[in-house]
Amino acid sequence: MLFTATGRSKAWLCSLLILAGLSGSAAQTVLPLPLASSDPGTTASESVPPKPVALEADVPVAAPAPESAAGAPADLPAPDAAAAPPAEAPPAEASPADADLLDVTPVLGTKQRSGPPGDPGSWNLVFDENFDVLNKKVWTPYWFNDCSPKSMMNNVKTCSKNIRVANGEAVLQLSDAESGALLSTNPKDGVRGHVGFTFTSGYAEARIAFPGNCRTGIPNWPAWWTVGQKFPHTGEIDIAEGLAGEVWSVYHSAAWSKSQKLSACRAGTYHTYGVHRKDGANDVYYDGRLVHSYVTSDGNSPHYLLLNVGAAAGLQAFGEASSVKVDYVRVWQ
Numbered sequence: 001m002l003f004t005a006t007g008r009s010k011a012w013l014c015s016l017l018i019l020a021g022l023s024g025s026a027a028q029t030v031l032p033l034p035l036a037s038s039d040p041g042t043t044a045s046e047s048v049p050p051k052p053v054a055l056e057a058d059v060p061v062a063a064p065a066p067e068s069a070a071g072a073p074a075d076l077p078a079p080d081a082a083a084a085p086p087a088e089a090p091p092a093e094a095s096p097a098d099a100d101l102l103d104v105t106p107v108l109g110t111k112q113r114s115g116p117p118g119d120p121g122s123w124n125l126v127f128d129e130n131f132d133v134l135n136k137k138v139w140t141p142y143w144f145n146d147c148s149p150k151s152m153m154n155n156v157k158t159c160s161k162n163i164r165v166a167n168g169e170a171v172l173q174l175s176d177a178e179s180g181a182l183l184s185t186n187p188k189d190g191v192r193g194h195v196g197f198t199f200t201s202g203y204a205e206a207r208i209a210f211p212g213n214c215r216t217g218i219p220n221w222p223a224w225w226t227v228g229q230k231f232p233h234t235g236e237i238d239i240a241e242g243l244a245g246e247v248w249s250v251y252h253s254a255a256w257s258k259s260q261k262l263s264a265c266r267a268g269t270y271h272t273y274g275v276h277r278k279d280g281a282n283d284v285y286y287d288g289r290l291v292h293s294y295v296t297s298d299g300n301s302p303h304y305l306l307l308n309v310g311a312a313a314g315l316q317a318f319g320e321a322s323s324v325k326v327d328y329v330r331v332w333q
Contacts, residue, residue, distance in 0.1 A: 115332040116203045116276040117288040127197055127204075127331035134165040137195045139183045143308075144190065147179065154221045154310020156180035172309045174220055174322040181324075182308035188229060198302035202333035205274030205285075206307070209325040210242055211317055214265035217245025219317040221310035222324045224273055226303035235298025239284060240273035244314055249284045255297040260284075262291055270327060277303075305329060 115123035134141065145151045147159035162173045162181035172181035187196030204226065212218040223241040228234020231252075238250035247266050250259040266286070276283040277300060284292035309324045316322075 116274070116283065117285055118290070119276075123203070123332040125330065126199070126202070126333050127329070129329040130168050131165050131170040131326060131328070132168055134163070134170070136191075137193060138185055138197055140186065140189050140191045140194050140196075141181070141183055143182050143184065151182075153182055153308055154180065154223070155312065156310045158182035158308065168327065170307070170326040172222075172307060172324040172326070173320070174309055174311060174316075174318050176318055177311050177316065180220075180308065180310045182306065184304060184306050186304045186306075196304060197331075198304045199277070199331050199333065200300045200302050201277045201279070202331055203274055203276045204239070204305065204329070204331045205272055206239070206329045207270055207272050207327035208240065208307075209270045209323075209327075210240075210247070210267050211322050211324060212245070212267035212315070214267060216267075216315060218242035218247065218267045219245075219315040220322055221312040223306070223308055223310075224326075225306050226275070227306065228298060228301040228303050230301075233298070234301035235296060235303070237275055237277075237282060237303065239275045240286070243312070247286075249286075249292040251282065251294055251296065253297045258292075258294040260292045262286060270325070305331075 115121065129135075129138065141160035141163045142158040143151045143153045147157050147161065149157065151158045156174065156177075157179050158181060159175070159179050160181075162175050162179060163183065164171050170183065172183065174180045185197040187194070187198060189196070206224050208224055210218045210222055211220065219242075221242060223238055225236065225238045225241065227236040232254040236252040238248065238252070241248045241250055243261075247262050248259055249262065251257060271287050272285070274285045276285070277296075279300065281293065281295050283290055307324065307326055307329075309322060
């Protein structure tokens, strides 16, 4: 948070710094940095749970590139440059159907004893989406423009026709190698009637069934993630991202990237994927188990929610075989 200090407050602050013996400055470098040297590590404060059980991904690896930035993992094609969140929203295509938007919103604000696994405190449920219908006040079913070259994300156009929502489930598909799907709560996408949703801290969780199976892995490029308006400075949290057949937890910012591959098979069946955004650190949970902890540099800027499926090199699937199924999305604070 930025603030302007008066002469008296500056003197008071300097006195504190002298007493504390603090000096120096922090410098930021440009993304990406090698994990082995750029990862500042997890803080040892009491607010950060112990390091997760050692997994295959504990071996340092090159961080996969963010959905919202140019570039991609070495074995994947680079996303279209239009994938980067623009500083100003481009003109959006309005639809007459937007005038018939539902007045329902999943933002609740009810007290529930839930939230991050292992934290027994009382949490406030502020977002609860069960996908009985597609609420367009909250979700936009494409990236800024519907199924046009301006809607590119992860190498495909994002098309509302590739999303269906019914009976408590959202299904996102690739119809072909050039047409995928995306749901976004970005409040600044310029779509008429869209309010969206953002959060700065708390616990966000989704119950998702990625396509594929344990033998072949996860096809395409599906992801459940959050991002700020001014990437990379406001950060990107890839809570669960299908890359080269595996599920990854990835963090991107202007200062560094952090990634971890989770080798257990999670294709073809429902699992929960969540992130606890804290002050300067994130904890990632899969099926209620802590799998990834890291420090952050985004200042807990407001993040909106995204679910999408794109195209990548390697295993591909289309139609029903490409389905990313979402049971719910919830946020507690």
